[in-house]
Amino acid sequence: MDNRWFIGYVFSNLAAGLTTPLIPLFIVFYLKSNVEYVGLVSALASLASVPALIFWGNLSDKIKKRKIFIVIGFVGSFLSLLLVLIVHTMPSYVFMLVLFQVLAMSSVPVSTLLILENSEKSAWPKVMGKFNSYSAIGTVIGLGVGVLILTFFKNEGHQLIPYLYVIAAWFYLIAGIISIIVLKEPKSEISRGKIGYLFALHVIERVRYFPTHLVHIPGKENKIKIPDHLKLYLFTTMILMMGFQLFFIPYPVFVIKKMNANENDIYIMFLLNSLFSAATFIPAGRYINYIGSNRMLVISTSIRVALFLVTGVLSFFVFDTVGYLLFFIIMYGVFGAIWSFIGISEITSISNMATSLIRGKVIGYYNSLNGVGQIMGAALSGFVAYDISYSFDFILSAIIVLSGLLIILYAKPPDIQYSKKIVKSHS
Structure with missing residues (x-):
């Protein structure tokens, strides 16, 4: 397989990284709205991606094509993000994000399959390792580009924010052009259910929480039932994700409103989160x-529960000082480091508790339930933070995550070592 395709994927992830912090920034600074809409818009955009993922995934399987969906995803992202130039109201912004999600999701169900179908099976772990690494590198570079743009053009003020979407759109177009030139249709076809273990885990916790990869779409093709203890574990991961989302969605707006953070501060905060997450990924796998x-x-x-509670308590006494701002920015980075241990722990347990006959199916439900938790947490977060307080939102998120933790302690799933297959595919 021509490895130049991975360069195209760097550009698409660079664009994704550049847009990661933009929902709270666009809504609060550009549209001059509040955290309630940040939560609602995040939930609506994520919700739009769910039927889109299923539609594009099923369509690609039906017509037996892969490349065209990569092109639709990248070029569609380019065209939809350019609409930001005429966005001046909340409804038009929601429309742009929903359209972006529907079109961008075209590439998600087929990207992993296309790469693997163009590679020898013996090389899958190595190929997926490169794929994951390029994804993480692109995201970090994208956030870094955002920091540089905001630093050099800081005098432009809030009017610069829409043009970050425009710049991201051009990166998507570059990715699309590279895929048109380099990418080839696979010579063989692979069942999604047989490769679930290879791409179920994200190196970087997407704070935006829009789905980035989907290998297996749950369906009726597998009649083997999932054991009750595994169902409980999957349900628990949904609770944990809901609590995480409830905390992270309002967090940037909290830093903006309470500590007078600017756009660059928020980008630096997201950049630290991604860097810490990527830096601890391999050590986390070894430590498990x-x-x-x-x-x-x-x-x-x-640790996350404790830090959520600390954040909630400190938020009662926050002052607009540089020291407080630095503390909460660094805290956000620490949360990224912790994600590596949580994400690897979850997927290691799930992959090993499931037999080979249902592993793909289980991974599909894991992704789906995580999506449900993300949408529920996002939808609830804005209302709680705006109508009650940020402090209550942070403490409530700690309580929800703690409830999931108590279920895990009660269920006592087995302690399993990190799978060598997963280590190789992510190293």
């Missing part, structure tokens, strides 16, 4: 080998 996946999940989730 020593203490087991369940114990690692309990420890890392407990």
